Amino acid sequence: MLGKVLALSSLSAFVLLSALMQSTSPSTIHPVVILIVFILIYVLALGVLAFFIYGIGRMIHARHAKRQDVKPFTITRAYYFASVLALAPVMYIGARSVGRTGFIDILLITLFEALACFYIAKRS
DSSP: HHHHHHHHHHHHHHHHHHHHHHHTTTTOOOOHHHHHHHHHHHHHHHHHHHHHHHHHHHHHHHTTTTTOOOOOHHHHHHHHHHHHHHHHHHHHHHHHHTTOOOOOHHHHHHHHHHHHHHHHHHHO
């Protein structure tokens, strides 16, 4: 069920984002529409990353299925990781929009992502 919802929301986000990019420019639209663009980018990245992580997780699980300590990789667990990792492009674009894209800023985004993934790995 979650997989179908992710696929449908990603496809919808892609279509809406494509329509917004073709019909408007950043200098002529309302700030609320810019917020909607950031949300659509997040939803699109979330769906793509969830299926990518799920596929890689299933391949790794199939390779190590003989071990007893390896638990099966589910779409829900992939969704947890993807929900954190999908925030990285949005944070980068947000930092870029205010003119802050130095090495330290990218390092901080990477550190945040690593800590969040570590937390998810330990909790799920």
